Amino acid sequence: MWSNVKTLTAAIVLLGAAGLQAQDVAIPAGAVNINLPDNSPLALKSFTMADSRASARGAALALDLHMSATLRNNGANRIHGVTLRVVAQEVTLGGKGSVTYPSLNVGPGETFQVRIDMQLMRPSQVTGAPLVQVDLDGVLFQDLSFFGPDRLNSRRMMTACEMEAQRDRAHFKRVLAQAGRAGLQREMLESMARQSESSQLAVSVKRSGRAVTSAATGSEHDAEFAFLKFPDSPVEPLRGLARISGNEARAPRIEVRNRSNRPVKYVEMGWIVSDPSGKQYMAGSLPSADSDVILPPGQSTRLLQETTLNFSAKGQPVNVQKMVGFVNQVEFADGKIWVPTRQDNALLVGVLPASAEEQRLTDIYRKRGIDALAAELGKF
């Protein structure tokens, strides 16, 4: 893999950067360790870190990493998703992230390119260890089988993305079959308009209580969730509340009941907030805890997180007036995933963002036209 000599060289270069005020130096490839298991269906074909720089800023060291790799599918199945786990010196400093590539369609022997752009700010002390460790967290195949350690729950996330992708491809293929390319074109234009019109909140999240810097002025109070209930959802929201103060929401908790006849092990609620003018924003999601708690049929449980969310839009605080919750994702004990239908999501038009697959398909239409889109749909 990567030799100790390269790592040492990287450390020396970065130490040099720490000593040179207001100058920057290139970061060698040895500063990044890419770890693919021996039995991985992915193989690293090439890797580059062009234009990656380290510069000293006062007592700190700023690292700007641009990684680009070509991966080859060495397995026998088509790959539909890959998640990489990215860690910056886990033990000493922390800093963890993931990069997921959903909606892939990579056949055996085929290659695809991935990019990871990172910025790290850290004290200047450099140990001999690589600065960044990139591990394979999971690979999702066309048949929804999975490979990988799944430390970041990437199997569930990529499976949900794949379920949404299958749902949306089926919809657009149906439109193409029933209304031809003109009908598909209308659908694309409508989707692009929805994507451009949806308003986004800038949200920061922290684990603790109220933020000192909040624009919140009023006293904190409990606010109840209203619920949008989908008829085919296997889980039903019962009641919920969060502590609200101005543009902050804290400690959200929602009680849900499993109304299906199958045990459930994960529930994720979507969370919409309205400002005083009635404008709605997608605020985030409220997942159940990561621990494998099984919710039997007919039983209820409470989703809660001890975090504080701070909302703003275009630099201005968005005071929370109302909150709406809806069931966004359910995982059964057997690993099957439920996601809302397009008819369900139509109730949240203008608020809910398009799926990753709808985003990909509209991007193909925008860049390459309706014929390329029809050809793409024909590949699945």
Next chain:
Amino acid sequence: MLPELKQIPEVPWNRIAADMRGNIRLGLAAGECVRPSRQAERDTPLFSGARATLALASVLALMVTGLMLEGPAPRMARANEPMVQATVNGIQSRSGDQAFGLMHSGASSVTYTVGAQGTLGARYTDPETGNVTMTKVYVE
């Protein structure tokens, strides 16, 4: 007697002594004329109120300047709390002076997703590879 003393002419010692006594008296009188009176000394003490105020203000200004130059401005304790947030071209996990960011420079349409458990995600189409890419950072 030494031979040199024999060469000194006759000196009128009594007259010279009278002149010297007169000159001394004249000097003492002139000194009395130019010396400040004791009352004036009491009106301008070494540490008057204004001078003391000025000195204290100077010391205070020196101390404040020193604090500003030598130490960072006092921050609220909460500023060092771990948090995740969106930045200009990416998403970031930050704690004090350490930051971990995943960037999406060049992406035109970015969708952010927030997890109340302490995650922030970004979804975009990579302008170079054409792949839909989803990044996520975690509150540590």
